[in-house]
Amino acid sequence: MTEPSESGTTGSYVEPGSEYKRDTDYITTRITADGRDGYPVEAGRYRLIAARACPWANRTLIVRRLLGLEDALSLGLCGPTHDQRSWTFDLDPGGVDPVLGIPRLQDAYFERFPEYERGITVPAIVDVRTGQVVTNDYPQITLDFSTEWTAYHREGAPDLYPEALREEIDEVAGEVYRDVNNGVYRCGFAGSQEAYEESFDRLFARLDRLEERLSTRRYLVGDSITEADVRLFTTLARFDPVYHGHFKCNRNLLAAFPALWGYARDLFQTPGFGDTVDFVQIKQHYYIVHTDVNPTRIVPKGPDLTGWTTPHGREALGGRPFGDGTPPPPPRADETVPAGHSPLRP
Structure with missing residues (x-):
């Protein structure tokens, strides 16, 4: 969810002498079953705009797949890189989103807020009728998918935010966000040795x-996959390919943690997780966009990713990945990660 309007391929992410502080002032409008913010849940009305490169957007791709919201909520994908102004739709013919008819995500932000001055971030949900952004509040988006979009969940959709476990999920997810999800950025964008x-x-x-x-235990909370696992997974998937080297998070590789590495592989091999991960786009985004961290913009060839598909043995810990639910069907043909971009698609 890099903020292109503040820093892009020719901008700066590091403030010398300072620690990195993420801008968390998002558009908090919610899409709810009762429409209390003026945006009721409706099939076909909204479009999720994401980027496979972004860990925060990757969460929405996973939850949308697990819950089976594809028919109700269309998907637009930005390319892995952006400029100072905005994420762009350079993966689409002519560089224009085929539903919204815009070349830049900022157009949807400006349609609602003409003087919008904050970062143009993904994920974002856009009202197709008006072309206006509704929200970019990524932590709330996935929770609302689980709790407000229930009328459009697929048969067998898992409960990713069970009411009895919400307090523990929120606590664990908060720790993961502070020290891991955002922690890798605080390392990579640190402006001083002390802050790093x-x-x-x-x-x-x-x-x-x-x-x-x-x-x-097989999962972070309870005996099945929850929102907490989704939030940790997207950082773990990027750890060895990007954060270890690019962000100097190099005490050791993820593969040196037996339980975490097995856990990450377990989730990666679970339908809805690994089939949303595009390692090529992930590396392109970080190494090309963050020019003050990587001035040459050279994208490394490594690491070897074949280990992601090796046996993990986590079944021995018990647990049921989808609880009382079932796995999602395979991804749609037009939403499949390109061949060669993942060990699941060699």
Whole structure:
């Protein structure tokens, strides 16, 4: 969810002498069953705009797949790179989103807020009728998919945010966000040695605690996949390909954590998770866009990703991935990760 309007391929993500502080002032309008914010849940009315490169947007791709919202909520995908102004639709013919008819996501932001001055971020949901952005509040978007879009869930959709476990899910997800999801960025965009080392220590202290937690349980909360697992997974998927080198999160590779590495592979091999991950776009985004971190914009060939499909043995811990639900069907042909971009699609 890099903020192109503030920093792009010729901009700066690092403020010298300072720690990295994420702008968390999002558009908090919600799409709800009762439409209390003026945007009721309706099939076909909205379009999810995401980018496979972005870990925050990747969450929405996973939850949309797991819950089976494809028929109700269309998907537009931006390319892996952007400029200072906006994420763009360079994957589409003519560089224009075929439903919204716009070349830049910022057009939907400006349609609702002509003087919008904050970052143009993904994921975002756009009202197709008006062409206006509704929300970019990524933590709330996936929770609302689970709790407000229930009329359009597929048969067998899992309960990713069970009411009895919400307090624990929120607590675990909060720790994961502070020290891991955002922690890798606090390392990579640190403007001083002190800020980097403090973030580095917090990141790996949390990973050590997660390693211990996951050594005796298959999932973070309860005995099936929840929102907490989705939130941790998208960072783990990017750890060795990007964060270890590009963001200097290099105490050790993810593969050096037996439980976390097995957990990540378990989820990757679960329908709805790995089939949304595009490692080529992930590396292109970070190494090309962050020019103050990687001035040459050279994208590394490694690491070897074949390990993601090796046996993980996590079934021995018990648990049921989808609880009382069932796996989602295979992804649609037009939403499939390109061949060669994932070990699932060699």
